[in-house]
Amino acid sequence: MKAARAGRRRLSRDERLAYMLLLPALGAVFVIVTIPFVLVIIQSISAEDGTLVGFRNYSRALANPLLYDAIRATGVYSLIVLPTEILLGLTFALLVHRTVRPQGLRAAIYVLAILPLVVPPVAIGVVGRLVYAPSYGVLNVILERIGFVHHEVNWLGDPTLAMLAVASVDIWQWTPFVYLVLFSGLQTVPRESVEAAQIDGADWWAQFRYIDLFYLRPLFLLIVFFRLADVLRVFDHVFILTGGGPGTTTQLLSLYMYRVEFKYFDSGQAAALAVLVLVSFSILYRLISRALPLERT
């Protein structure tokens, strides 16, 4: 007893203050994240009347063929938007970093890049519909006027084109985010390293490959993490543009889970889906962070 008491060190005043300051934030996380998460787990193993049903909700969720349609749609959507946004964002960031020198112009580009990020997704969905809608969509009008097409293109009714249309809206909104992150990363590249490389005769590709990329690598991980989480939450513009159609072609996981919860009112299955998605993405995140380590090596 005495030994235990002797082993227990009294917290210093600074440590106690630190814990007190942390307490509100930890309390908020507990209330906002931990409690709902525990409730979701309980709901996922319960029937509607509250009785425990084991893993029945999970087996029902996994047996539903619509889940695999939604996973396929989300996978295709991610494979379109993530590489495109990263490539475009990186290209813009390098272009501005290397060619635009006046600070005023850089600031203007910065403000322009922020604009799509602050527009509500619903508004973007509505604008997207004005662009792609059959018979009055701006895109078809332009393509027909310049003679590129002679018949109306069914952007939202053809399965492949519908997926590209909803993905394009995401790319428009989120490429600036990638640009801003990577551009800020490029600002941290030491000028001396670049100058030394230039003196050694390194061309632009070598500079990018051996210097810039070294500093940008952790940011790619950050971008992939953020964007993957966003892709899981994508809802508004898909709902407005296609409603998940044609058929279930663009019914992403978020839209599918919304329908299970709020259309089918199957809260057990919806909770099981939420837990499955959380676990799968935690594993995916772990794999990505191994492939793209945060530390610069």
Next chain:
Amino acid sequence: MQRISRREFVKRTAFAGAMLTSIPALIEACTSGSNTTSKTTKLTIAAVQGAEDGPLKKVAPMYQSQTGITMEVVEFPYDQLFEKLVTTFQANGSSYDLCMMDDPWMPKFGTMGALQPLDSNFGFTRDSDIPSIVYDVGTWPPPHGPVPPSEQGKSKHLYGITIVGNVEMFMYRKDLASTAPASWNDVLANAQKFNKSNFYGYVIRGKATNPASSDSLPILWSFGGDIFDSSWKVVLDSTASIDAITFLTQTLKKYAEPGAENTDAADRDRLIAIGQAFQSTTWPAEVTGVVEAAGVSQVAGKMAYIPIPQGPGGKGLGMMGNWLLGIPKGSQNGQAAADFIKWLIKTENMKTYVQNGGIPTRTSLLNDPTLGQSNPYFPALAQSLAAQPNWRPRTDQWNAVETIYGTAVNQAVAGLKTPKDALTAAAEQIRTAMKQAGYPS
């Protein structure tokens, strides 16, 4: 100025924070206490945002000036209203004294026991000037047709009073065709006759889920098809059902607008209003909001409105889409809310409501020639109501069924599946969903 220690600073900040955060709770506690004890001073209505609640917002201030009761209309978009009401009812919340409900929601709310009975609690009785189907749609369990297994044997009560007497109808260009289409074969013949470049013979509202479902159900029924039979057996894959959806998504689609699989009501109204389409199904709100709206529509006065045309069996069945007012169980102002509903459906007040854009349920108002001048669809609506239109299956699983069925019709419109394959797969999904919900499918 006296210096305070860091510990004292943290202590005081924490105390001040606790005081500030508890102020809203104290205020809430004081106000909720006063609600239960004093006379009602305010009624809060959860309403759907759009043409359906516009007239209600206009007449509510009249009630306020007559009674002194403040009327607050809280609006939500269609989907959010349903979700909001379900979560409020699950918590037995008292946020709303009245709620607007689309009629397919009644089975869900009825099964949940979420509403106060208007007949036994507040003395509502049927009025002979209002078609009986309008009262039936607000009654739970349903007075006719199949009753969900969990609701069988329960006593029937009136839980909702219709304030928007929507029934799906049919519209066509009367300036181009001299006679009204009596059957779907006539509709097809007109579609063929009038279809030309940039002018579509028929408009399909084929967007996935609710739009495709609403657009196709009257055709499904008129062809003798259905989703369930009278004992909840799924018959969506029957020959009659497949024939109906084949007619819509293949035969009629040849003369429909491009991108029909992505067309919703607003797109349909636009095509009709700019004079690029001949005919389609329609809802009253679309007529007053766009098609007959002066300054918006190029075809105002050129359209005719009729009940849904007949199918091969000689029957044309419209679909009800009534909006009802009900009183949530959690409301502490039930009597005052009931008084408002009674006031609203009085003939003279309903007339004012109609003059402000409302859709009446009283036969006398639907047949009133002065009101009919500005509402050319009133006679068709009166006929549709008198002909006993169908309601969507009275099951609390309707949202799931509609999502499955509406997706299948959309797949058929888009050509992703044949109507037979789409309906067969949908029937199987509906069987599984209904079985899990305790139905004998």
